[in-house]
Amino acid sequence: MKTLQNLIGGKWEDSQSSTLHDLVNPATEDVxxxxxxxxxxxxxxxxxxxVEAQPGWAELPVAERVEHLTRWAVEIADHAEELAELECQEMGKPVALGRSFIDGGVQGFRTAVEEALTYPFVETLPGADGGGTTILRHPLGATxxxxxxxxxxxxxxxxxxxxxxxxxxxxxxxxxRSPxxxxxxxxxxxxxxxxxxxxLGDARxxxxxxxxxxxxxxxxxGSVEAGRRIGAGTGGRLCRSILELGGKDPVVVDSGVDPVATAAAIAFGAFVNTGQICTSMERIYVHQDIAEAFVGALxxxxxxxxxxxxxxxxTVLGPLVDARQRDIVHRHVTDAVERGARVHTGGVVPKRKGFFYPATVLTDVDxxxxxxxxxxFGPIAPVVVVSSFEEGLERASSSRFALGATVYTHNPDHAAAAAGIPAGVTxxxxxxxxGPERLYExxxxxxxxxxxxxxAYDAAxxxxxxxxxxxTVSTPS
Incomplete structure (x- = not known):
């Protein structure tokens, strides 16, 4: 049984903690x-x-840092299949799906690193008084x-x-849960x-x-609760923080779209990675004119x-990461049913080993x-029927979360109106x-x-x- 270690200063070493936890495969429940x-x-x-390594790393020319990081990216790409296998073992993601996301992650890493070659770490501007102004963008230090x-x-x-x-x-x-x-x-x-x-470790x-x-x-x-604590702590000591927390992403489906093709696309957005994505489609608002066909296709x-x-x-749908997450998902479904929602498919914990939950479609939700x-954060697609596109936008915008949103429409005016949804990405x-030029908060x-x-470079x-x-040179008298 492998016991994972920390990497500190280039050396692998055991933790000073005397506590060890079992890492469980969520599909088999084996340690x-x-x-x-x-x-x-x-x-x-x-x-x-x-802290000790940072000055020497920062003193390297930018191109040399990029070369180091690119070399690592090549090594990661060469082991992408192995890394996908490990992700499957620890959190259940199907290997083929995991491989596709890792390949994309490596490409994104390389693109982001290469951005350093054109980022203005040193920028010289002329001064109005005839002098000069130089803007230097220094690294922060240890992060x-x-x-x-x-x-x-x-x-x-x-x-x-x-x-x-x-x-x-x-x-x-x-x-x-996935180290x-x-x-x-x-x-x-x-x-x-x-x-x-x-x-490695938990909150300790x-x-x-x-x-x-x-x-x-x-x-x-991570979670909203942890993010609030971190934001309060970093703010108190004037340390920067970048916090990407929970999502409850809406989808608005207009009347003029193909209900079958759109349902297939939304099924992927709601169920891929067993719904365990921050930008998973978790609230679906569909126009009444196509609602019946859409729900059937979904x-x-x-x-x-x-x-x-x-x-x-x-396998298309792997397990949820653990029993705790499955309990959360099933509690949400049970609560909805008790309050009058209708289950069209799914909604039942399978009687099998592993922390599985089926793709589930709900209507009559509120x-x-x-x-x-x-x-x-599970494979649940709750559908609300709306009387107009405007109602869909209004309800999509009514949430304490504002991470992502998706709109399906063939109407140019409706597409333009979608920009009003208060999301980081629509x-x-x-x-x-x-693509990689995406910028959001x-x-x-x-x-x-x-x-x-x-x-990202501005923040770093x-x-x-x-x-x-x-x-100025004074003239001798």
Whole structure:
């Protein structure tokens, strides 16, 4: 039985914690590894290593840092299948799906890193007084990245690129629910010692990391409750934070679209990765003119999401990450049914080993139900029939979450009106569309801190201005 270790200053070492936890495969319920509970001592050592390594890393020319990071990206790409297998073991994602997201994560990492070659770390401007102004964008120092369990490898890569390319060093703490693939990712590191460090554990590692007085930025993806605590703590000590928290993403379906094709697209957005995506489609508002055909097609699409172990090529829907998450999902469905919702398919915990839950379609839902107000993070598609596109937009905008939104319409005026949804990203006619130039900031309970493209470099650096006035030479009398 493998016991996972921390990576500190380029060396793998056991945690100072005396507590070990079992890591369970959610499809088989077998123990596949053990990981430490974490300790402040681990965090202190990792932060010290990051602080020590940071000046030397920052002194490297930008092109040399990019070369180091690109070399690591090549190594990761060469092991993408292995990393996808590990993600499947630890959190249930089908291997083929995991591989596609890891491939995308590596490409995104490379694109973000290459952005450093054109980012204005040094910018010289003419001064109005005849002098000159230079804007320097300095790295922050040692930073912390805390990642969630639903996309272990891609989420680490998404956070690290701009931080490292800017000259910062990083301590990463992955979710204790999926540390296996992240540990392997760091085994593949080709970076100088201390540039990236890994500490494992639960809140006993996470809390001291985000509270550490030598950490200059905290990049956190996770729950609203934890994000609030982190934001309050970092704000109190004037440390930057980037917080991507929960989502309850709406979908608005206009009357003029093909109900069958749109239902198939929405089924993917609601059920892929077993609904365990921050931008999963969790509230569906469909125009009454096509509602009956749409719901029928959505139920048909749900039936194609076969449950099973992600190593099986026939599997489309893997298990939820653990029993706790399945309990949350089923509680939302049960609450909806008790309040009058109708289950068209799914909604029953399968009698089999593993933490599986079927693709589920609900109608007759309303805003009194948990499934419409709280993040479900499971394969549930609740459908609300609306009388107009305008009603759909209004209801889509009425949430304390504001991460993403999707609108399906063939009406140009309606497409333009979709920009009014208070979301960080709004997709029109294609969920998850767009490229690496995407720039966004969540709002409300979904978090804070702009990211993507150059905004990620702005967040990873501190600008300073140096103004040089014209030299004056006095004339001897």
């Amino acid at each position: 596949i590894a053990r990981y430490p509970g974490g300790s402040p001592d681990d965090v202190d050592r990792a932060v010290d290593a990051a 912390a990245v805390i990642t969630p369990w639903n996309f272990p490898v891609p989420m680490v890569l998404g956070a690290l690129g701009p931080l490292l390319a800017s000259g910062n060093t990083v301590v990463v703490k992955p979710s204790e 296996l693939s992240t540990a392997r990712l760091f085994e593949l590191s080709t970076l100088p010692p201390g540039v990236v460090n890994l500490v 590692a996470g809390a001291p990391l985000v509270e550490h007085d030598q950490i200059r930025l905290v990049h956190f993806t 139920v048909d699409a749900a039936s194609t999401y076969a449950l099973g172990d992600g190593h099986d090529a026939e 805003d009194s139900m948990l499934v419409m107000t709280e993040e479900t 997709w029109i006619n294609q969920w998850q569309g767009g 969540p709002a409300g309970d979904s978090g804070m801190g702009a990211t993507g493209a150059r905004a 650096t501190r600008p300073a201005t140096i103004h040089t006035a014209p030299a």
